[in-house]
Amino acid sequence: MSIEVNIDKFRADSPMTDFLRMERMPHIWCPGCGIGTVVNSFAEAVKKSGMDMDKLAVISGIGCTGRVAGYVNFDSIHTTHGRAIPVATGLKLANPDMKVVVVSGDGDLTGIGGNHFIHAARRNMDIMVICVNNFTYGMTGGQLTPTTPQTANASTTPYGNYEYPFSLPFLADACGATYVARWTSLHARNITKSIREALNHKGFSFIEVIAPCTTLYQRRNRLGDGLDALEYYKEEAGVEKDVDTREVGIDFQGDIAMGRFVKQDKPTYEEAVNERYANVLGDDYQLYGMSKPEREEKAKREAEDRAKMQALMDDEEAQMMAEDMGVDEEGL
Amino acid sequence: MHEVRFSGFGGQGIVRCALITGKALSMYDDKFATMTQSFGPEARGGACSSQLVVSESRVLYPYVTLPGVLIALSQDSYNTYEPKLRDGGVLIYEADLVTPKEDDGRVQIYPAPVTRFAEELGNRLFANLVTLGCFSAITKIVTPEAMKKALPGLVPDRFLEVNRKAFDKGYAYGLESLEKKPLVTGDAQ
Amino acid sequence: MRKTAADPKGVLEGSHFLDGDHAIAEGALAAGCRFFAGYPITPSTETAERFAERCPGVGGMFIQMEDEIASIAALVGGAWGGQKVMTVTSGPGLSLMMENLGLAVMTETPMVIADVQRAGPSTGLPTLPAQQDMMQIRWGSHGDYRIIALCPDSPQECFDLTVEAFNLSETYRVPVFIMTDETVGHMHEKVVIPPAEDIEVVERNYYEGPKADYRPYKFTGKDVAPMVKAGDGYRFHLTGLTHDERGYPHLTVEQNEKVVTHLIEKIDSNADKIIQLDESEMDGAEVVVVSYGITSRIVSRAVQLAREEGIKTGSMRLITIWPFAEKRIEELAGKVKAIVVPEINYGQMVREVERSAAGRCKVVSVPHCGGAVHDPEVILDAIKEASK
Numbered sequence: 001m002s003i004e005v006n007i008d009k010f011r012a013d014s015p016m017t018d019f020l021r022m023e024r025m026p027h028i029w030c031p032g033c034g035i036g037t038v039v040n041s042f043a044e045a046v047k048k049s050g051m052d053m054d055k056l057a058v059i060s061g062i063g064c065t066g067r068v069a070g071y072v073n074f075d076s077i078h079t080t081h082g083r084a085i086p087v088a089t090g091l092k093l094a095n096p097d098m099k100v101v102v103v104s105g106d107g108d109l110t111g112i113g114g115n116h117f118i119h120a121a122r123r124n125m126d127i128m129v130i131c132v133n134n135f136t137y138g139m140t141g142g143q144l145t146p147t148t149p150q151t152a153n154a155s156t157t158p159y160g161n162y163e164y165p166f167s168l169p170f171l172a173d174a175c176g177a178t179y180v181a182r183w184t185s186l187h188a189r190n191i192t193k194s195i196r197e198a199l200n201h202k203g204f205s206f207i208e209v210i211a212p213c214t215t216l217y218q219r220r221n222r223l224g225d226g227l228d229a230l231e232y233y234k235e236e237a238g239v240e241k242d243v244d245t246r247e248v249g250i251d252f253q254g255d256i257a258m259g260r261f262v263k264q265d266k267p268t269y270e271e272a273v274n275e276r277y278a279n280v281l282g283d284d285y286q287l288y289g290m291s292k293p294e295r296e297e298k299a300k301r302e303a304e305d306r307a308k309m310q311a312l313m314d315d316e317e318a319q320m321m322a323e324d325m326g327v328d329e330e331g332l
Numbered sequence: 333m334h335e336v337r338f339s340g341f342g343g344q345g346i347v348r349c350a351l352i353t354g355k356a357l358s359m360y361d362d363k364f365a366t367m368t369q370s371f372g373p374e375a376r377g378g379a380c381s382s383q384l385v386v387s388e389s390r391v392l393y394p395y396v397t398l399p400g401v402l403i404a405l406s407q408d409s410y411n412t413y414e415p416k417l418r419d420g421g422v423l424i425y426e427a428d429l430v431t432p433k434e435d436d437g438r439v440q441i442y443p444a445p446v447t448r449f450a451e452e453l454g455n456r457l458f459a460n461l462v463t464l465g466c467f468s469a470i471t472k473i474v475t476p477e478a479m480k481k482a483l484p485g486l487v488p489d490r491f492l493e494v495n496r497k498a499f500d501k502g503y504a505y506g507l508e509s510l511e512k513k514p515l516v517t518g519d520a521q
Numbered sequence: 522m523r524k525t526a527a528d529p530k531g532v533l534e535g536s537h538f539l540d541g542d543h544a545i546a547e548g549a550l551a552a553g554c555r556f557f558a559g560y561p562i563t564p565s566t567e568t569a570e571r572f573a574e575r576c577p578g579v580g581g582m583f584i585q586m587e588d589e590i591a592s593i594a595a596l597v598g599g600a601w602g603g604q605k606v607m608t609v610t611s612g613p614g615l616s617l618m619m620e621n622l623g624l625a626v627m628t629e630t631p632m633v634i635a636d637v638q639r640a641g642p643s644t645g646l647p648t649l650p651a652q653q654d655m656m657q658i659r660w661g662s663h664g665d666y667r668i669i670a671l672c673p674d675s676p677q678e679c680f681d682l683t684v685e686a687f688n689l690s691e692t693y694r695v696p697v698f699i700m701t702d703e704t705v706g707h708m709h710e711k712v713v714i715p716p717a718e719d720i721e722v723v724e725r726n727y728y729e730g731p732k733a734d735y736r737p738y739k740f741t742g743k744d745v746a747p748m749v750k751a752g753d754g755y756r757f758h759l760t761g762l763t764h765d766e767r768g769y770p771h772l773t774v775e776q777n778e779k780v781v782t783h784l785i786e787k788i789d790s791n792a793d794k795i796i797q798l799d800e801s802e803m804d805g806a807e808v809v810v811v812s813y814g815i816t817s818r819i820v821s822r823a824v825q826l827a828r829e830e831g832i833k834t835g836s837m838r839l840i841t842i843w844p845f846a847e848k849r850i851e852e853l854a855g856k857v858k859a860i861v862v863p864e865i866n867y868g869q870m871v872r873e874v875e876r877s878a879a880g881r882c883k884v885v886s887v888p889h890c891g892g893a894v895h896d897p898e899v900i901l902d903a904i905k906e907a908s909k
Contacts, residue, residue: 366708368707
């Protein structure tokens with residue numbers, strides 16, 4: 001079977017033209033991979049948010065998910081392995097007007113980059129981190145990551161995994177993240193909604209998306225193809241409300257608790273810096289030349305924008321519920 | 333050129349002594365001064381020292397090699413550094429905390445009860461300024477005017493006045509000591 | 522490159538009695554650095570402390586990161602966020618920085634890194650001086666690349682050369698190192714900070730043109746493309762992968778050659794403009810002592826003694842360590858009997874001197890283990906021996 005693809009026509013006609021660097025298509029991801037879903041949902045969320053896309057930066061680490069930064073049409077940096085979060089931290093603090101989003105994989109963010117992850121969460125750094133968790137290092141050939149469930153087969157645990165895995169929502173929560181959610185790549189609409197919420201959230205937000213690596217994790221564990229993975233998510237993933245993040249660990253092919261687990265208001269790193277310095281130095285403190293009244297004005301404007309956006313999202317949800325558009329009833 | 337070593341135990345303001353003197357010399361006495369100090373865990377408690385090299389032209393070698401002046405505010409520091417003081421050099425020591433060996437005339441010794449004087453002014457923390465007063469009066473390496481100018485920024489503002497008094501107290505005592513025992517200048521200077 | 526006077530807000534004009542570490546922080550503020558990310562490590566911490574204390578008053582941001590890997594990573598983000606950025610460290614932290622030094626080199630991100638050297642290997646002698654990282658900064662990150670490194674010998678030069686380091690890093694879009702050491706870092710001397718209008722500062726060269734035409738790179742090997750900053754609508758992309766002029770991955774041998782040649786040539790072809798040397802009594806010298814940093818001050822005394830003994834001794838202080846002054850050394854090697862190279866390591870820069878001299882004169886290494894400076898007599902003996 002061969003499929004005729006007119007790539008120029010695809011590039012010109014795609015609804016993603018504004019969001020992706022179409023000149024870089026086709027991408028490198030395998031058929032059935034879950035990363036594309038996350039990118040689509042991300043683009044959709046940005047579009048719906050109506051935000052100024054010039055003020056959005058996407059930073060990735062290394063690996064399959066690490067390639068996201070190279071495909072999205074925003075200010076973007078494809079960094080070294082595990083270092084997306086500190087690069088994002090630097091960009092955010094140097095240019096506080098930016099909304100900074102890190103998109104990377106489980107191995108990148110919580111293995112080699114684990115230290116940065118916990119400290120950015122601890123500081124409530126105002127960045128969003130989206131982790132595409134496929135339980136494996138895909139680009140290097142299917143090795144064990146900190147999230148690989150016990151007994152699962154990886155190329156470096158050929159007899160099955162014997163390590164205790166991280167449960168990422170629990171890790172993020174314990175470290176101080178102020179927005180924590182988990183979905184699977186089957187739940188595209190929930191991911192979109194969650195990303196919109198996180199875009200509108202002030203502070204460290206963390207979204208985990210369980211996604212299939214068909215080429216390595218699925219195949220090595222004889223779990224079938226991408227469709228089989230989605231079947232599994234359909235069967236075993238369910239929205240849990242008011243669940244304690246200590247209870248959301250994932251066993252091999254076991255239940256997947258989904259939902260927004262944490263949402264709380266807490267001063268961000270920058271707000272804490274501003275408050276402390278202003279308390280001690282008064283009007284002499286002007287970060288990048290911004291005076292106290294200007295800072296207050298900006299904070300007020302941003303709070304209003306957030307409230308407006310929240311109201312809009314609430315309206316949309318109510319409308320969708322009314323029209324029975326198929327959002328999970330227990331949704332967000 | 334002069335090489336000066338301040339020594340004592342941690343908490344006596346030994347580093348501050350060299351900072352104040354170095355600042356006074358290089359900013360107000362038109363001299364070149366390079367200050368170094370011992371750092372790290374070794375520098376906390378025990379014998380602690382700070383050094384100054386003073387010159388009419390740019391200081392090249394930054395460390396003291398054979399100091400002509402030693403200030404010793406503790407027995408430990410006296411024991412450690414007195415043997416390294418140049419023959420004919422000047423030793424100013426804390427009269428109540430240091431028991432020197434018998435005076436064999438190798439160096440010129442000037443005892444000063446600087447801690448007692450400081451306590452009379454309200455706090456033993458001012459002992460380092462009393463010491464600096466003595467040092468300035470006896471050695472004449474640095475002028476008292478420059479020393480007083482150097483104080484702001486190096487002692488807390490609220491203690492500026494009492495630190496000046498402490499310096500004056502030490503300076504007066506230093507002059508008295510000199511009257512009793514004039515300094516023989518030579519190699520030491 | 523647009524040169525302007527410094528922003529008076531960051532300039533602590535006047536005379537001060539400062540140590541080298543503090544002077545570096547003042548140099549950074551004077552040069553317009555408003556973003557510092559670092560991790561405490563002896564003997565460099567005082568620079569971070571000074572910046573932390575001073576930055577809120579001048580409108581800057583300081584963050585203590587979780588480690589040195591994160592610190593230099595934050596600089597990459599900070600620079601493209603639109604700030605002049607710096608960090609400071611010492612041996613063990615420098616080793617951690619090697620990874621993202623490569624990212625900075627590859628993405629041509631301007632930044633200044635001060636290395637206050639202490640004795641290694643590993644934790645070594647944390648509170649004592651050394652000059653053992655000279656080759657690490659040059660070769661320590663994997664792959665072929667060039668950086669610039671300057672070596673101050675006093676607190677005054679810590680200030681002056683930090684300003685210069687920022688100017689060079691903006692001019693060539695390259696990480697620039699201040700290679701100082703524990704002695705200079707902790708030594709207090711008079712530092713004169715001139716008025717802002719007398720401090721020349723190179724402003725970042727920002728692109729101004731149609732957005733669609735913006736290219737973050739040009740691989741000319743002579744100069745660098747202008748930069749943009751996040752949020753201005755250029756939608757730049759950067760990657761540590763071999764890339765094209767748009768910054769997109771372009772993974773071919775040909776492109777790698779283009780990129781790497783550019784990274785090397787943009788420094789090498791401008792070496793004459795970059796290199797600063799401080800030479801004395803070179804005319805008719807039989808022996809020349811080549812040194813840098815704190816060792817140069819010890820050398821001054823040794824050279825004085827040698828001249829008193831009638832040996833015609835010249836002295837060359839390398840203010841710029843990298844790029845190395847190979848042309849000048851080559852030229853000298855044809856004229857003098859010997860070049861003597863004392864350094865607080867077991868022979869690092871002497872290899873560069875040997876390479877440049879290429880057998881035309883004797884090259885004498887005067888090594889010293891980390892933890893202390895040379896005894897001037899040892900250098901004097903080497904000069905005497907070399908003059909025979």
